[in-house]
Amino acid sequence: MIGALAVLLLFQLVGEIVVRWSGAPVPGPVVGMVLLFLALRWRGSLPDALRATAETLLSHLSLLFIPAGVGVIQYGALLAEEWLALVVSLVLSTLITVAVTALVMKALIGHGPGAHRDE
Amino acid sequence: MNSIGAIWVYLAASPLLWLSLTLVVYLIGRWLFQHSGGRALFNPVALAMTLLVALLLLTGTPYATYFNGAQFIHFLLGPATVALAIPLYLHWERVRRLFLPILAGLLTGSLTAMLSAMGIAGWLGGSPQTLLSLAPKSVTTPVAMGIAEKVGGLPSLTAVLVILTGVVGAVAAPALLEKLRIRDDAVKGFAIGVAAHGIGTARALQISSLAGAFAGLAIGLNALLTAVLAPVIVRWLHLGP
Numbered sequence: 001m002i003g004a005l006a007v008l009l010l011f012q013l014v015g016e017i018v019v020r021w022s023g024a025p026v027p028g029p030v031v032g033m034v035l036l037f038l039a040l041r042w043r044g045s046l047p048d049a050l051r052a053t054a055e056t057l058l059s060h061l062s063l064l065f066i067p068a069g070v071g072v073i074q075y076g077a078l079l080a081e082e083w084l085a086l087v088v089s090l091v092l093s094t095l096i097t098v099a100v101t102a103l104v105m106k107a108l109i110g111h112g113p114g115a116h117r118d119e
Numbered sequence: 120m121n122s123i124g125a126i127w128v129y130l131a132a133s134p135l136l137w138l139s140l141t142l143v144v145y146l147i148g149r150w151l152f153q154h155s156g157g158r159a160l161f162n163p164v165a166l167a168m169t170l171l172v173a174l175l176l177l178t179g180t181p182y183a184t185y186f187n188g189a190q191f192i193h194f195l196l197g198p199a200t201v202a203l204a205i206p207l208y209l210h211w212e213r214v215r216r217l218f219l220p221i222l223a224g225l226l227t228g229s230l231t232a233m234l235s236a237m238g239i240a241g242w243l244g245g246s247p248q249t250l251l252s253l254a255p256k257s258v259t260t261p262v263a264m265g266i267a268e269k270v271g272g273l274p275s276l277t278a279v280l281v282i283l284t285g286v287v288g289a290v291a292a293p294a295l296l297e298k299l300r301i302r303d304d305a306v307k308g309f310a311i312g313v314a315a316h317g318i319g320t321a322r323a324l325q326i327s328s329l330a331g332a333f334a335g336l337a338i339g340l341n342a343l344l345t346a347v348l349a350p351v352i353v354r355w356l357h358l359g360p
Contacts, residue, residue: 008198015201025346027261029200030339036204037211046208054202057195058331062164062289062321063145064196067189068260068282069168069318073175074182075279082240082249089240089253090280094287094314095295096235097257101228102301102310108220109303 004053011036131180137188144170162290164318200317203335206324210332213305221309225337228313229344232257233352247358252276254349256284259316262342270353281316288315289322304330312337 015032018024024031040046072079079086130136147170148163155161175185186193207214214221236253245253252272255263260281267277292311301307308330311319316338324331 005198008201011201011204012197025262025265026339026342027200027259029197030259030342032197032201033204033207033335033339036201037207040204040208041211046205051205054205055328057199057202058206058324060145061199061324062162062318063142063167064192064199065164065282065285065318065321066141066145066167066171067186067193068196068278069164069286070171070175070185070189071182072168072279072282073172075276078273078276079279082245085240085243085245085249086253086280088243089236089245090256090283091287091291092239093232093236093253094257094284095291097228097232097314098288098292098295098310099299100231101224101313102296102299102306104227105217105220105224105306105309106301106303108223109217109306 001049001053004047004050007036007050008032008053008057011039131178131184134188134191137180137185138191139188140174141167141171141189141192160290162286162322164321165286165290168286196317200335200338203320203331203338206328206332207336210305210329213329214332214336217305220306221333221336221340224306224309225313225340225344228310228337229257229341229348230352232314232341233345233349237356237358248273249276251353251358253280254353255345256280257314257316258342258345259338262346266346266349270349270358282318285315285318288319292319293322293326305333308333309337313341316341 011032012029014035015030016028018031019026019028144167145163148161148166151161151166152163171185175182233254236256237250240253241250248271251270252267254270254272255266255277258266258281260278263277263281264274267274288311292315293307296307296310301310304327307326308323311323311330312334320331320334320338323334
């Protein structure tokens with residue numbers, strides 16, 4: 001498990017370095033994710049320990065957002081000023097985005113070459 | 120005599136208290152979520168946020184003190200994001216087959232997220248700065264803050280809007296997708312990831328590993344595309360600074 005954690009941290013580290021060096025508009029961990037994915041494809045197999053650690057971490061992904069989420073407390077005044085526009089816009093826009101993305105994909109899968117396991 | 124006061128002074132300043140409370144509150148949220156049969160209102164992030172904000176307000180604890188303890192959990196977001204490579208690797212064949220639907224969903228989803236957020240808030244009288252801060256709300260926090268800064272929004276406001284967007288997506292998206300009769304977990308995951316980034320992805324992972332893989336992919340792709348499109352759209356709408 002420690003070995004797997006070291007792998008994840010090292011790929012994040014390399015990702016951060018790449019982002020700082022290239023100025024790409026993505027976060028370091030996302031670059032780390034792409035690099036780890038490429039490394040796994042190149043290797044052609046997934047070590048069990050890495051899979052187990054990753055799955056444990058990801059099964060509690062929502063926990064990891066709580067500390068940042070509580071940060072909302074700092075912006076009470078800011079949110080209070082235009083709360084109606086913000087709340088309505090956030091809720092509706094998020095739902096519309098989910099619906100549009102899903103329906104566009106469904107329509108294309110229904111007609112495209114990947115149609116065999118729709119539904 | 121004032122031993123309780125003395126203990127509180129120790130606890131309030133030590134990272135241990137808020138670290139432990141964050142874990143306990145999350146476990147309570149998870150227990151409620153599972154024992155309510157996955158009822159959307161008991162979303163663990165939303166519930167934990169509400170409880171912890173209430174606790175901080177009641178005890179008069181500053182956010183910085185709380186974060187001093189909770190940062191150990193926050194730090195794991197990095198390696199967890201890297202770990203999204205694993206579901207992506209496991210479901211790569213399906214991702215490759217769905218290349219075109221993914222590209223089309225990404226493009227329409229990303230544009231819809233920006234235009235609908237700014238359009239609705241503008242229609243309800245939001246100030247230009249609010250609209251600009253809303254534009255990158257569906258993108259993962261660090262990138263969204265960078266975009267907000269670039270187009271003339273308030274990065275700190277954007278950070279809050281991004282989190283709230285994630286919570287809305289995690290709470291409401293699964294029911295909405297059910298109503299729309301979307302049965303394919305790949306489509307479900309990708310749509311949740313485009314609209315609600317990491318918090319949505321956490322929810323997608325509870326649907327299935329396939330949904331999680333597509334949501335994780337969507338985080339990265341939407342971050343890139345929004346970073347490119349947001350400045351263009353803002354200029355086109357004549358909103359920029």
